[in-house]
Amino acid sequence: MRVHNFSAGPAMLPTDVLTRAQSELLDWGSSGMSVMEVSHRSKAFVACASQTEASLREVMGISDEYACLFLQGGALGMFAATPLNLSAAGDTIAFLNTGDWSKKAIAEAKKYADVAVVADTAASNFTTLPAPGSYEVPAGAAYLHYTPNETIRGLEFDHVPAADAPVVADMSSSILSRPVDVDAHGVIYAGAQKNMGPSGLVVVVVRRDLLGRPRTETPTVWDWTVQAEADSMINTPPTFGLYLLGLTLDWVKASGGLEGMAARNREKAELLYGFIDASPFYSNPVTPAYRSWMNVPFLLADPELDKQFVSEAEEAGLTNLAGHRSVGGMRASLYNAMPLDGVQALVDFMKGFERTHG
Structure with missing residues (x-):
């Protein structure tokens, strides 16, 4: 039986x-092989990778001014x-x-350059985000980095930060969840394991x-210039991931593009937040x-009930709810693939748990 999987990734x-x-696992494209078995240099897989890139450009509105890389x-x-x-020593x-x-990201960047933290919401225990215009990016900065959606704390920017420098976004947990202004960014990167594959x-x-x-x-495998020139195939790419990204x-x-995803995700988030706020x-x-529309953290009135909540939720087919x-x-986590009825099932369970233990 398929469960409602609320895993963050x-x-x-x-x-x-x-x-x-x-349906295609044993015989992909009438090749007599799985897609995991074909050469990444074969005409069939090169065409698959090219179609995946074309679909990504179509869905996100990515112009030819940008290269799309598929890395590890x-x-x-x-x-x-x-x-x-993007920077020099x-x-x-x-x-x-x-x-x-x-x-x-900050800790890693400090190994390679000077880091200026121009806004820091740690004092709020990361329960809020910096308002536009409340910080200043140093002149000559190589780039401004931000995380549009913080998976653990459940915060999401409602705007793209402005800067004279290129803006870099780690969109791992929000990509494909709603329309995004690609042209406002110099770089967008995202792990696939939440909304993409x-x-x-x-x-x-x-x-x-x-x-x-x-x-x-720079390691060759992470040299974006080399990878762009080689269509991300200087080594064997994650072929199954590329294939599944194309299917996704x-x-x-087919589900209405990013506008359809936005409507779907807004409805799910409003349902869960609305219940939490009323309880x-x-x-x-x-x-x-x-x-965040993607990651909704919540607390029980009595933390001693946390383990029981998780256990009873799993018995009800609602998995991976521990913070x-x-x-x-x-x-x-309410990523694109989570259906509305999964969120409704969670709300119904939460109502019953509150009646029993509240």
Whole structure:
């Protein structure tokens, strides 16, 4: 029996995507082989990768001024690859520190350049975000980095930060969830394992005028210029991830594109937040204007009930609701593939749990 999987990642995939992949698993494209068995240099797979890129450009509105790279190493790898590709030793990189993943990106960047944290919401325990115009990016900064959606704390920017420097976004947990202004960014990168496919693939969308400047010590596999020139195939790419990303993008297009995803995700988030706000038993600590559509943390009135809540939820087919180990409580991740009836099932369970234990 399929459960409602609220994992923060790797996350659930659309049932239609899994069913299609299942039907093609042993014989992909009448090749007599699985897509996992064909050469990444074969005409068939090169065409598959090209179609995936074309679909990504169509869905996100990515112009030819940007290169689309399909790499490995996840967001953590890009925490290092970004300063290696966009800065020189002694440069200043500006950061907005808005949560745990911002902190990790900052720590990695400090190995390669001077870091200026121009806004920091740690004093609020990362329950709010910096307002536009409330910070200043140093003149000459190599770039400004921000995390549009903080997976652990459940915050999401409602705007793209403005800067004279290129803006870099780690969109791992929000990409494809709503329309995005690609042209407002110099670089967008995202691990695939939340809204795009399985783990092992990271997508990088980089403006072409930012290529051609890697440091000499940049590993070739993370040299965006080399990868762009080789269509992301200087080594064997994560072929199954590329294939599943293509199927997921087909599903997004069939579901109304990013506008359809936005409507779907807004409805799910409003349902869950609305119930939490109306309940004296549950609470969400995030400033309402910055609440994430993708990751909804919530607290029970009595933390001693946390383990029982998780256990009973699993028995009801609602899995992976425990909050991140660093913050505790609960967290429901409502990525694109989570259907509305999954969120309704969670709300119904929460109502019953409150009646029994409230």
